[in-house]
Every structure is written in C-alpha cells, then in structure tokens.
Amino acid sequence: MAVTDEAILKIKDMIVSGKLHPGDRLPPEKELSEELGLSRSSLREAVKALEVIRVLDVRRGDGTYVTSLEPALLLEAMSFVVDLHGDTSILEIFAVRRILEPAATALAADQIDDDTIAELAALIAEVDGSTSVEGLVEHDLEFHRRIVASAGNSYLSSLIDSLSSHTVRARIWRGITQENAVERTLHEHAAIVAALAQGDAKLASALTVVHISGIEHWLREAL
Structure with a gap:
C-alpha cells in the first residue's frame, strides 16, 4: 500500500472510530504525524486528497477541520x-x-x-x-x-x-x-x-x- 493511501486510511479510521467528529479541528501536523507514525509529507498528501473529496476543510492560517460530512457535500x-x-x-x-x-x-x-x-x-x-x-x-x-x-x-x-x-x-x-x-x-x-x-x-x-x-x-x- 502506498504511504499516502495508508495515511488516508488512518485519518479515515480516526473519523469512523469517533476520535474525530464533523467540525473537529485536526491536531497540528507535527503532532498528528507522530501519532499516526507517518512522515509529514505523506500526511500533507493525504490531507490534500481528503480535501478534494470534501472530507477535510483546510483553512489557511487556521487549521484543518473535518467537514460536516453531509451526503450532498x-x-x-x-x-x-x-x-x-x-x-x-x-x-x-x-x-x-x-x-x-x-x-x-x-x-x-x-x-x-x-x-x-x-x-x-x-x-x-x-x-x-x-x-x-x-x-x-x-x-x-x-x-x-x-x-x-x-x-x-x-x-x-x-x-x-x-x-x-x-x-x-x-x-x-x-x-x-x-x-x-x-x-x-x-x-x-x-x-x-x-x-x-x-x-x-x-x-x-x-x-x-x-x-x-x-x-x-x-x-x-x-x-
């Protein structure tokens, strides 16, 4: 499995398990990469991919948030x-x-x-x-x-x-x-x-x- 795919699955697991909820802010990049055992570069790629499919919302200067996860979105x-x-x-x-x-x-x-x-x-x-x-x-x-x-x-x-x-x-x-x-x-x-x-x-x-x-x-x- 590609490293980026692994990163995507780990973030998905955090949402599915309830560790992250709709509207929650993700931990800082350094903290999250260490928690998931991932490089910061692979984590960034995963975040970009999840932003495209509207699972994550990257707010420049504020942080990265889980979206509402509404079906329409x-x-x-x-x-x-x-x-x-x-x-x-x-x-x-x-x-x-x-x-x-x-x-x-x-x-x-x-x-x-x-x-x-x-x-x-x-x-x-x-x-x-x-x-x-x-x-x-x-x-x-x-x-x-x-x-x-x-x-x-x-x-x-x-x-x-x-x-x-x-x-x-x-x-x-x-x-x-x-x-x-x-x-x-x-x-x-x-x-x-x-x-x-x-x-x-x-x-x-x-x-x-x-x-x-x-x-x-x-x-x-x-x-």
Whole structure:
C-alpha cells in the first residue's frame, strides 16, 4: 500500500472510530504525524486528497477541520467523476436514475405533504410554450429534486441529485431537437403529482419510470 493511501486510511479510521467528529479541528501536523507514525509529507498528501473529496476543510492560517460530512457535500466528488465521461456514458447514468428515482418517488408518495404538492403544481403552472429550453431544464431539475427530497432519505436524495444534474446536456439537446417537449414534460409531471397527491406509490413510481425512460429511449436513438 502506498504511504499516502495508508495515511488516508488512518485519518479515515480516526473519523469512523469517533476520535474525530464533523467540525473537529485536526491536531497540528507535527503532532498528528507522530501519532499516526507517518512522515509529514505523506500526511500533507493525504490531507490534500481528503480535501478534494470534501472530507477535510483546510483553512489557511487556521487549521484543518473535518467537514460536516453531509451526503450532498461528499457526493460532489461523484459529480466531478461523472462530468469526465462522454455522451455514451449518459445512457448508463439514465439507467441508474431509472432504478433509483422511481423508488424514491414511491417513498415520497407515503410522506409528501400538501404544501409540497401545492409547490409542485405551482412549478408546473410557471412553465408554458414560451419557456426557453434552459428554463424547462431548470424546472425539470427542481421538480424532481423536490419530490426526491420528500422521500426523507438524504443519501438517496444527494445521490440522485448528483446524477440528475449531469444529464442537463441531454435534456437540452432533446428540447432543441424534439417538438412538443414542453407540453410532454408538463403532462408527465402533472400525472406524477396527481399520483403523489393520491398517495399512490405504485402509480407514482410507474409514471416516473415512463418519464425517465422516454428521455433515455430518445437519447439511445440519438446516439
């Protein structure tokens, strides 16, 4: 095992064991390197790596802290990885969404409140035939984000959000090249909201599968 990898694992163990908690300041570099039996150079490399994936927060002139370790923060690294892949990989992203998002929507159907239902309906009402493709994409992202957030699982919500935000290119492409994209999207969204309002988890899940699969099918044909 590389020395830097060993250093990363040792810092991770300190967090997992509870020796370090979210928001805690790490001991000074000299003290920590001696405690972990590591060179200061390997410790610095480990800290840099953990800073990139948002486990640590290096504050110049103040010290190094454990971040909040919130799912949304930690999954930013995944978003970066997804960005590095080409158009064909988007198909695999949609396949993952097609598995996860309907399940999240089903969970949301059992927990969503009237206020959120009203907010979703208002989002739909804000969009019409004059809405730009970019505006439609923003609506679509916010619509799905609010539903998934209602599932009550922050890890699931953050994971789906990291996947959804990186399908923007495909959505824009679809909106530019296909007719009636706005009307079709609003119709599908309205059907999902109606199922959620009825508390029908199976129907809401099925409609979400159809909604995501439609984009996935179009993209597969386009590529």
